[in-house]
Amino acid sequence: MSQSELERAVREAFSRRTAASRAPADDPAGAVIRRANRIQRRRALAGMSLVAVAIVGVSAGAMQLGDDPPPSNSVVVGEPDPVPDAAWTTVAPPTGPDTETPLAEVDLVLGETIATAQGRRVSVLGAGGVERAHRLADGRGWLAIGTPTPSGRFLWAVTPNGAAQVLLAGADEIVLDQHGQQVAWKQGAMLAAAGIANGELTGTVRADAPAEAVPLRFVDGAVLVRLAPDRPGHVLWQRRPGPLDPGTDRSSTRVFGALPDGRLVGEVATGTPRRACLALLDPTQDLAPAGPECGPELGGDGPGAVSPDGRWLLVNGQSKGQDAALLVDLAGLGSSAVPQVAGPTMTGTVVWNALGTAYYADTAGGLVRVDVDRIRISRPAAPVAVPGLKPGESPVVVSGG
Structure with missing residues (x-):
């Protein structure tokens, strides 16, 4: 009634x-x-x-460094357990995303908008600046890693319509695996890793690590950790609790990725005076060089990435005294290998796609598409201005998909 x-x-x-x-x-x-x-x-x-x-x-x-309570299913770094009941999500506008001409063969983050490779525009509200992003399989959305803030970094889960929810908050550094199914992070002297399933972190493992140690990437389920930012040395953390074993590597300066056989591609400092040259590293031997011969000296710093088939390395370096992005043929790696200029210096994330091309943002905020076949005939890529960016903004190339 x-x-x-x-x-x-x-x-x-x-x-x-x-x-x-x-x-x-x-x-x-x-x-x-x-x-x-x-x-x-x-x-x-x-x-x-x-x-x-x-x-x-x-x-x-559930207090954390920020002014807001942590969202549902989030993990506040430094707390012993997640707090599942305090809900806070950021919901995108009810209007559907616009459809425009695709800007690239990969997704791009342009400010607070994701421009997909299919031409969709998805507004992401409330997540703030995004430094790295990964597209999940089967159209399930994206994982986005925020820029550093006074409260640390945030890991966001973004749905296909743009709704964002925090999975992780307050970290010094956050890295994802290539499938978007695992995450590792560092906060103070705590190194941690967990799985990602159904918008939640599962099976968290923690270890004690030096305050200056930083996780860099996943390598076959393990986490590659740089022991200090200002000196050589890396270790593979096998996601075991307890103190981090620092290993014996004190010569590797940069690590760019892995070959299909598991060997890592990186730089090692050798000789007197010490010089950094390109080498293959053996993950089963504490990242010792896998061969006696060193490859070319790159002479740069910053990002680099190995192609999915393990054939090519795109990396920052120097050519004829000028900073540039270089393409290295890993099939003939040795002292006689000659890197080729691929384009202007890279910044941010470098992403290879299945078509044998790579995308990155240059230091001026342009988008660069590297085609291996064109580089091999000495035709370096040129940056293209991306419409819709504010002054000072750069596109963020999204991995995965």
Whole structure:
């Protein structure tokens, strides 16, 4: 029975009982209804008070470096367990994404918009600056790693319509595996890794590590960790709890990726005076060089990436005294190998796709598409301006997909 029907029935009952020639000055039916409404309001207010107390209790137990409570299914770095009940998600506008001409064969993050390789435009609200992003398989959205903030880095799960939810907050550094199914992060002296399933972190493992150690990438399930930013040395953390074993490698300066056979492609500092040359590293021998011969000296710093088939390395270096992105043929790696200029110096993420091309942003904010066949005939790539970017912004090339 509805509220109005209940009121009519009460009034009719009082009317039959009074049988008066005119309605009394006071309305007994209205008084009963008003009393019932007052009781209902008091009960509702009491229930809301209990909910408010519960929310305050959850929020107090889930405080983090920021001003807002942590979102649902998030892990606040430094807390022993996730807090599953305090919900906070950022929802995209109800309007559907626009469709435009694709800018590239890979997804791009342009400010607060994701431009997909299919030509869609997805607005991502509330996530702030995005430094790296990974597209999940089967159209399930993206994982986005935020730029550093006073509260640390954030890992966001972004749905296909742009709704964003925090999975991880307060980290010094965050890295994902190539499938977007594992994450590793560092906070202070804690190194941690977990799986990602159904928008949640699972199976978290923690280890004690030097404060200057930084996770760089996943290598066949292990996490590659640089021991210090200002000196050579890396170690593969096998995701075991307890103190981090620093290993014996003290010569590798940069590591760019892995070959299909598991060997890593990196730089090692050798000789007197010490010089950095390109080499293959053996993950089963504490990253010792896999062969006696060193490859070319690159002379640069910053990012680099190995193609999916393990044939090519795209890396920052120097050619004839000028900084540039270089293409190295890993099939003939040795002292006689000659890197070829591929384009302007890279910044941010370098992404190879299955078509044998690579994308990156140059230091001026342009988008560069590297075609191996063109580089081999000495035709370096040129940057292209990306429409829709604000001054000072650069496109972020999205991995995965």
